[in-house]
Amino acid sequence: MDPSRVDIVALPVVEIELSRLSSVCSPRTSGEDPEHVETLLSAAGELPPILVHRPTMQVVDGLHRLKVAQARGDTKIVARFIDGTESDAFVLAVEANIRHGLPLSLADRKRAAVRIIGTHPQWSDRRVASATGISPGTVADLRRRGGEGGGEARIGRDGRIRPVDGSERRRLAAELIRSDPGLSLRQVAKQVGISPETVRDVRGRLERGESPTPDGTRRLRAKPHPPSWTEPDFGETLDRDRLALLERLKADPALRLSEAGRILLRMLAMHSMDGQEWERILRGVPPHLYGVVAGFARNHARVWAGFADRLEGGPADLAAG
Structure with a gap:
C-alpha cells in the first residue's frame, strides 16, 4: 500500500466495538489532550469516523474521538478500515494528525520522521517532509544524524525514482x-x-x-x-489534494465550532483555487502592475511562512509570541 495514494474519504464507514481497538500506533507521545476531548464532547452532531488499521485494529487517526466515545459510555464507534503494513499505517497516522484536529508537536513530528526514515529509507527527504509536516532540510539533517543513506536513489512524492x-x-x-x-x-x-x-x-x-x-x-x-x-504551472494535482484536505478541515469540530477556526477556514478556502483559476487571475494582472502585485504576493507568502513556522514550533513557540 502506498500511503500517499489512499483515498480515505472513499473508504466505507462501518461500526466497530470499542473493546476491539488499540491505540499503540499513535505518533502522539504525550497522549490525548483533555481540553481537546472536552471541545469534542461539547460539539453538536456526530463526529467523523476514525481510521483503523484492519490487521492490528490499531487506531490510526481519531484517538480523541475514541476518548469521547468512551466518555459518553458508547460501546461502538464509526470507523473506516485501511489495510497494508504497520509502517504504512504509521505514516497515515502521522499525515492525519498533522492535517486536521489537534496538530502534533514539533518533537513528535521529528520523532515520526526518524521512524519513517528507518521504515521507508528509499523515500526522498521531500516525501518524508510532506508526511510529517517538517522541512526537507530538517529531514535531511535527521537522516544524517541517524546515519541513514537511503541508497543512490529515492522515491519522491510523485512516486518517481530520482538520484540522491x-x-x-x-x-x-x-x-x-x-x-x-x-x-x-x-x-x-x-x-x-x-x-x-x-x-x-x-x-x-x-x-x-x-x-x-x-x-x-x-x-x-x-x-x-x-x-x-x-x-x-500551479501544480494542478497538488491543488486537487489540497481541496480534498480542505473539505476534511471544514468538517473538523475544533475549527468549525470556533470563530478563529472559521476565519482560518475562510482564508484557506480563498487560497485553495485550482490551477485554471490561478492562471485566469495571473493573466488579468496589467503589465504595469507586475512588480507591485508580485511584491504583495511575496509579502503575503512571507506572512504565511511565518505563520507556518510558529505552528511548527508547537505550543511553546505560540506562547512566546
Whole structure:
C-alpha cells in the first residue's frame, strides 16, 4: 500500500466495538489532550469516523474521538478500515494528525520522521517532509544524524525514482531554461527527470542571478523580465489534494465550532483555487502592475511562512509570541 495514494474519504464507514481497538500506533507521545476531548464532547452532531488499521485494529487517526466515545459510555464507534503494513499505517497516522484536529508537536513530528526514515529509507527527504509536516532540510539533517543513506536513489512524492545527487539534473534544467525560456515547468521536468517544483526553484535561482544548485556560488544578478505566459504551472494535482484536505478541515469540530477556526477556514478556502483559476487571475494582472502585485504576493507568502513556522514550533513557540 502506498500511503500517499489512499483515498480515505472513499473508504466505507462501518461500526466497530470499542473493546476491539488499540491505540499503540499513535505518533502522539504525550497522549490525548483533555481540553481537546472536552471541545469534542461539547460539539453538536456526530463526529467523523476514525481510521483503523484492519490487521492490528490499531487506531490510526481519531484517538480523541475514541476518548469521547468512551466518555459518553458508547460501546461502538464509526470507523473506516485501511489495510497494508504497520509502517504504512504509521505514516497515515502521522499525515492525519498533522492535517486536521489537534496538530502534533514539533518533537513528535521529528520523532515520526526518524521512524519513517528507518521504515521507508528509499523515500526522498521531500516525501518524508510532506508526511510529517517538517522541512526537507530538517529531514535531511535527521537522516544524517541517524546515519541513514537511503541508497543512490529515492522515491519522491510523485512516486518517481530520482538520484540522491540531483545537481547534474539541476544544471541540465538550467541549460534548457536558458535555451528555451518558453518551456513550462512540467516540460522541463519531464525532459530532465526532476520534479516541477525543483524546476521552479532552478528558474527562481537563475532569475536572481544564482547558481541552479543550492550549494553553488552566487552569480551576477540577471535583469528582471516580465512573467512568461506560455503555460503557467500551479501544480494542478497538488491543488486537487489540497481541496480534498480542505473539505476534511471544514468538517473538523475544533475549527468549525470556533470563530478563529472559521476565519482560518475562510482564508484557506480563498487560497485553495485550482490551477485554471490561478492562471485566469495571473493573466488579468496589467503589465504595469507586475512588480507591485508580485511584491504583495511575496509579502503575503512571507506572512504565511511565518505563520507556518510558529505552528511548527508547537505550543511553546505560540506562547512566546
